Amino acid sequence: xxxxxxxxxxxxxxxxxxxxxxxxxxxxxxxxxxxxxxxxxxxxxxxxxxxxxxxxxxxxxxxxxxxxxxxxxxxxxxxxxxxxxxxxxxxxxxxxxxxxxxxxxxxxxxxxxxxxxxxxxxxxxxxxxxxxxxxxxxxxxxxxxxxxxxxxxxxxxxxxxxxxxxxxxxxxxxxxxxxxxxxxxxxxxxxxxxxxxxxxxxxxxxxxxxxxxxxxxxxxxxxxxxxxxxxxxxxxxxxxxxxxxxxxxxxxxxxxxxxxxxxxxxxxxxxxxxxxxxxxxxxxxxxxxxxxxxxxxxxxxxxxxxxxxxxxxxxxxxxxxxxxxxxxxxxxxxxxxxxxxxxxxxxxxxxxxxxxxxxxxxxxxxxxxxxxxxxxxxxxxxxxxxxxxxxxx
Numbered sequence: 001x002x003x004x005x006x007x008x009x010x011x012x013x014x015x016x017x018x019x020x021x022x023x024x025x026x027x028x029x030x031x032x033x034x035x036x037x038x039x040x041x042x043x044x045x046x047x048x049x050x051x052x053x054x055x056x057x058x059x060x061x062x063x064x065x066x067x068x069x070x071x072x073x074x075x076x077x078x079x080x081x082x083x084x085x086x087x088x089x090x091x092x093x094x095x096x097x098x099x100x101x102x103x104x105x106x107x108x109x110x111x112x113x114x115x116x117x118x119x120x121x122x123x124x125x126x127x128x129x130x131x132x133x134x135x136x137x138x139x140x141x142x143x144x145x146x147x148x149x150x151x152x153x154x155x156x157x158x159x160x161x162x163x164x165x166x167x168x169x170x171x172x173x174x175x176x177x178x179x180x181x182x183x184x185x186x187x188x189x190x191x192x193x194x195x196x197x198x199x200x201x202x203x204x205x206x207x208x209x210x211x212x213x214x215x216x217x218x219x220x221x222x223x224x225x226x227x228x229x230x231x232x233x234x235x236x237x238x239x240x241x242x243x244x245x246x247x248x249x250x251x252x253x254x255x256x257x258x259x260x261x262x263x264x265x266x267x268x269x270x271x272x273x274x275x276x277x278x279x280x281x282x283x284x285x286x287x288x289x290x291x292x293x294x295x296x297x298x299x300x301x302x303x304x305x306x307x308x309x310x311x312x313x314x315x316x317x318x319x320x321x322x323x324x325x326x327x328x329x330x331x332x333x334x335x336x337x338x339x340x341x342x343x344x345x346x347x348x349x350x351x352x353x354x355x356x357x358x359x360x361x362x363x364x365x366x367x368x369x370x371x372x373x374x375x376x377x378x379x380x381x382x383x384x385x386x387x388x389x390x391x392x393x
Contacts, residue, residue: 095151132154315393
């Protein structure tokens with residue numbers, strides 16, 4: 001097993017913050033080429049970002065959720081596509097820790113391993129001696145172009161005719177990549193489609209979806225690891241909120257970098273910073289970003305506290321995790337809308353970063369797991385004594 005120096009929360013976050021200039025340097029390239037720059041991947045690896053949520057016995061930091069959120073804030077501040085992709089990698093990467101220990105040995109044998117994945121069962125798995133064959137395709141596969149493995153969700157037809165969803169860990173080398181990621185936002189994430197054609201997956205690398213949803217781990221050695229004592233929906237929410245805040249803070253940085261040299265066309269204001277409307281917009285954006293950050297860090301701290309206690313999660317607590325994600329997205333989006341709206345016609349040019357922050361955040365909040373009104377409804381249903389109306393809970 002690999003042994004590395006364990007870093008403190010502050011040290012890991014400082015490393016992430018140190019990457020911001022590099023991420024901004026390559027953000028335009030990533031947006032144009034629809035993938036992350038190789039230099040960015042190397043820098044993320046050198047900073048230890050890919051070891052953040054890896055068990056310590058494999059050389060990982062086994063970091064808490066608050067650390068993951070604070071790192072994502074910095075990465076999202078540099079480039080929303082980088083923050084999004086690294087946050088997404090953390091979710092299926094965390095799922096690896098639920099598989100049998102011998103499977104983890106295989107996956108984590110690759111240094112700085114990256115695992116992409118989705119929760120959509122858009123394939124079929126057919127039982128075969130010793131495992132399953134997998135056929136199907138998965139869209140929106142963020143990070144696939146730089147991943148080593150994929151957590152693929154498929155349906156298995158059981159003897160009674162019922163369909164059971166399963167998770168299958170598949171090497172990327174066994175999958176075909178379809179370059180179909182032509183989008184308005186999060187272009188740098190390279191969220192292409194992957195395809196399996198009769199790919200054999202050994203039985204040890206297949207888990208029932210229900211095991212994931214009910215926190216039934218097949219791992220012996222992770223039984224006492226705190227970060228695996230959390231429901232998957234809470235993990236997904238907590239891993240995603242930091243990048244949202246980072247995107248809003250990146251837009252804030254860009255706005256103030258351009259402010260001293262901007263006038264308000266067709267008015268008497270030679271400098272935008274002299275206008276009362278600018279003062280009101282800045283104040284509104286600041287308050288709204290602070291509110292987004294409050295919700296993000298509140299859910300991160302709550303998840304860490306629950307993990308430390310190893311306490312069962314109530315339905316209301318699960319709903320609150322989803323609500324925090326919704327509130328973070330809603331407030332961040334409102335802040336970026338204000339800043340972008342205050343940036344004038346020149347902000348529509350491709351070399352002005354704030355337009356990319358605006359596009360990326362709007363794309364992110366179109367994701368079904370991040371759409372505020374959907375997440376608000378889930379919480380409201382539970383608070384009103386109804387079922388949550390979602391399996392991802």
